[in-house]
């Protein structure tokens with residue numbers, strides 16, 4: 001029987017655990033960890049995401065602060081806000097929603113965020129810490145995927161993991177985490193030859209390409225664990241619907257476990273953002289004590 005991995009239920013559990021740790025942290029230090037989210041422009045898809053973040057922050061007992069900037073804000077104004085948040089002691093985590101409008105630089109903003117507050121784990125310092133195996137703020141989506149995999153599989157050691165996609169936000173950090181868990185890791189991408197054959201060797205298949213229903217049933221080995229990172233909005237009969245990078249219905253019978261979309265990786269990403277905000281607050285406090 002194939003297991004449908006319930007990301008929503010697991011996210012509830014994680015947020016509950018974070019809430020308990022946040023309560024203990026507050027009790028001990030009289031500090032409430034704070035998460036600042038910066039939104040530029042108003043893309044309707046991101047408003048759902050922000051609503052979920054605010055709701056989860058409340059459940060976790062974190063302070064959630066939202067900053068809305070107009071779509072035509074200048075790079076200098078955005079930089080100034082990030083600088084203010086970097087210096088604000090009540091803010092422990094900073095997330096600037098990406099991608100930014102074309103006139104602004106994602107990379108510049110990623111590098112402007114203080115590494116200690118980098119709850120997205122996108123700063124080059126965070127990325128470098130992750131690949132070198134040091135304690136790091138790990139990008140939320142791959143972190144959530146690893147929690148699901150560890151729940152599903154007692155020992156990842158020696159498993160062949162194939163990651164489809166090589167982005168800095170999912171594919172690369174996901175590959176680092178799988179390697180750290182002693183998997184044999186293959187990354188496939190748009191220039192890979194024989195992508196189907198390589199995917200078919202995977203014990204663990206992670207799809208992070210952003211193309212609706214990209215992975216087909218005959219790409220999946222019998223009994224593989226399939227993690228679908230894609231959240232693609234498509235129109236079906238005039239209605240907006242979310243689909244993954246994986247053809248869920250068709251692949252379900254072949255997998256031993258598979259994540260649905262929605263209700264899979266998405267809720268885990270937000271739960272891990274809560275966890276990262278607490279982790280960042282703990283790191284900042286430990287550093288303050290050490291100084």
Ligand SMILES: Nc1nc(=O)c2c([nH]1)NC[C@@H]1CN(c3ccc(C(=O)N[C@@H](CCC(=O)O)C(=O)O)cc3)C=[N+]21
Pocket residue numbers: 048049052095096097098099120140231242261262263264265266267268269270
């Ligand atoms: N700096 C930055 N960090 C991010 O982590 C980031 C970002 N920018 N920009 C946008 C993307 C997108 N993203 C999602 C996270 C969770 C859901 C989520 O929870 N989805 C629900 C469903 C939501 C719905 O129903 O529309 C699910 O999959 O079940 C969706 C999207 C994080 N992103």
